[in-house]
Amino acid sequence: MAIAGVLAQAKREGIAVTKRRAELARIRLRAGMWPVIQTAAAAALAWSAASVLLGHERPFVAAIAAVISVGAVAGQTLRRAAEWILGVAVGLAVADLIMLAIGTGPVQTGVMVGLAMTAALVIRSGIMFVTEAGVSAILVAGLDPTTHGVSPDRFLEGLLGGGVALAVAATFPSNPSLRVQKAARPALEDLAGALRESAVALIAGDRRLAGEALYKARHLDESVARLREELDGGYQIARYSPARRRHLGNLGPYSAVAEGLDLASRNTRVLARAVVSLVHERGDVPERLPEAILELALAVEAFGSGLEQPRRVSGDVRCFALGAASEATRSLETRSDLETSVLVGQVRSTALDLLQAAGMDPTEATETLRRHAGRTGPCTGSPESRERVA
Structure with a gap:
């Protein structure tokens, strides 16, 4: 009976593996057939x-x-x-x-x-x-x-x-919106990952984790450059191919996101260096600082929830970015040494970049950030965003 059970289990696992491989093959065919x-x-x-x-x-x-x-x-x-x-x-x-x-x-x-x-x-x-x-x-x-x-x-x-x-x-061009969407996903994931790892390193006071977060932040340019390249190609397709001209409007939000991600990636590198410096100094880290960085990561992830719905995404990004800036500013109430002040400044700068990526012009984003400095209150984004916070 034991042997029969093992054989039956192996058969079931073999069937499951075959089904998974068949599904992967179908996905590859669908993506590569054109x-x-x-x-x-x-x-x-x-x-x-x-x-x-x-x-x-x-x-x-x-x-x-x-x-x-x-x-x-x-x-x-x-x-x-x-x-x-x-x-x-x-x-x-x-x-x-x-x-x-x-x-x-x-x-x-x-x-x-x-x-x-x-x-x-x-x-x-x-x-x-x-x-x-x-x-x-x-x-x-x-x-x-x-x-x-x-x-x-x-x-x-x-x-x-x-x-x-x-x-x-x-x-007979490829779908420019789909190409840009696929390129945007890793750029957003890499940036959110670098921010999350920086927050975790700060919470744990772990130098190794802080170094890994900095390493990841230093390589953000690669995925952002890929996004820009796909965006340029997407615009070329949409402009010169009558069949794809309707995609010109769809690429607009991605263009703003690419510009904002470029700026946010640069500030995240500086932020990660500031985390390394603060972890090396250690001492007591204000609790609000890691929370602020995690809210920046949530703001980045909000872009990935669907750029085809720019109004909803824009509201979520603004909610989390402003929350991050407010949390960081309030942390200065308990500690205002040089290392903390530098990190607070980078959180606010990154939040400003994300606000612009969400559709605000620089003047509006700066004024909105100033008005919300130090405010408290829960984020009231979409249900999906609130679920991520929970």
């Missing part, structure tokens, strides 16, 4: 266009260039998309010339890649441009020099394939 369709369509169209316009019988280079380019140009700014496409074409042209002179092989391939990337650097310093020149050189290095003489054909096919990729990405 780029697959875009890439397949671009390859077919590039081959057809090269056959008709250039008269080539087997324009596989155009199809390959389209496949390489379509994923890269989707959602990018026009400048970066142009860099990518031109990099493919330059690599093809330079490698074509070098191959005719020295043939093919492992050493020749290295020479081709190095010279193609060098030529790209002479023309322009964009990393995408230079990298794609090297990738295209490898593509040419695999060709047989005895059957393919030097000609502008592959260069033209590369430009044509990249152009088709850009056209496909513009005609």
Whole structure:
């Protein structure tokens, strides 16, 4: 019976694992199927266009260039998309010339890649441009020099394939609002996490935790930069693709959030350094200070509750940001040494950044923060926000 029970349990667990894997596969397919369709369509169209316009019988280079380019140009700014496409074409042209002179092989391939990337650097310093020149050189290095003489054909096919990729990405674009929303989530989570860890370190008086919070705060720029990049790409899609123009209005709140997060991330780094300094000095930490930092984290998390409902989110963010500033200011009633004063100043500065991210202009945010200094009272945000506080 015991063996039968174990086998039955193993069978149930196996079925559960299989279901989870199937669900994950379905999610991956749903998220990645559109780029697959875009890439397949671009390859077919590039081959057809090269056959008709250039008269080539087997324009596989155009199809390959389209496949390489379509994923890269989707959602990018026009400048970066142009860099990518031109990099493919330059690599093809330079490698074509070098191959005719020295043939093919492992050493020749290295020479081709190095010279193609060098030529790209002479023309322009964009990393995408230079990298794609090297990738295209490898593509040419695999060709047989005895059957393919030097000609502008592959260069033209590369430009044509990249152009088709850009056209496909513009005609059948990805969802710009969804791209920006996905990029905003880790930026918000990272900032809220750094603030929470700073508060916990302050409560525990733990130097190690304070150091970890500072380390996390110093790396906030990466997720914010990714958000800005996706926002730029989203605006490009919405402006130049008729099918996605309605998303322009949806991107506005994200633009304000990105600017506010950028400023808040800088102030959070200074805040985390102040926490490290205060923990090293230790002494008695005013109870209101950790609470104020936790309210800043709640203000950041309020953005993630749904930017598609900006009024509700704006009210929640303002509620928690003003609460954080008030709690921090009141902590000076019990302790006003230099370390505490610096930390209070950073809490207020971060709260000011979050108020602006929630839609206030700088003057309004500053005046509102001044009026609410030292006030008390519970936050009256949305039910979801009150649940998070509880």
